[in-house]
Amino acid sequence: MTDSVPSDAAATGADLPGPTDPAGWLTLPDVAERLELSISKVHQLIRDRELIAVRRDGVRRVPADLVANQTVRKHLPGVLNLLADAGYDDEEAVRWLYEPDPTLAGGTPAVALGGDQAREVKRRAQALGF
Template sequence: MTLPDVAERLDVSISKVHQMIRDRELLSVRRDGVRRIPADLVANETVLKHLPGVLNLLSDNGYDDEAALRWLYEPDDTLPGATAAAALSGDQAREVKRRAQAQAF
């Protein structure tokens, strides 16, 4: 999703979306020169509950936004939905956080 699309879905200003990215509440990457946010990280009218914590853990472990995006969407058959991003929206979110924390070791 583009940043204006996210702002509309969350019913916030575009500057608030930029602030959420700076505060690591959301993850954005450039595709074809346009900053985008994966749509499944924005659940209905909110950001996935555990996403900010996971993004901060990954950032603390040296992951930039591109690396964090790859980690979130890397296939993992041991998680529901087969990716960490998909598991964040279910009852395995704590397991995803645990795995993100373990990246430091």
């Protein structure tokens, strides 16, 4: 069974719980379409910690800005593994990625992953394990 909702657009974070949630969400079928992959490959990306999905409104969703164009953010898998090594579950990892941080370009670690501060985000995630 796959989780699905109409895939016309990313859901907005306004109707979903969490003060540090991303602004937009994609369902797994939406991610598969955007990345031009099968849904089973998307599930594999999540199992391999190359992508993260959490339940919102009973449906597994992926933060939309972590799927850039037709790829997953370059440094996301490394950060997800570092957060897992530090004991973070998926919900906590999403919370950390979207925690406001004015010292990072874009204001959150998730946004900074797409720019020049990706290494800084990885360094901070690594420091959590100590």
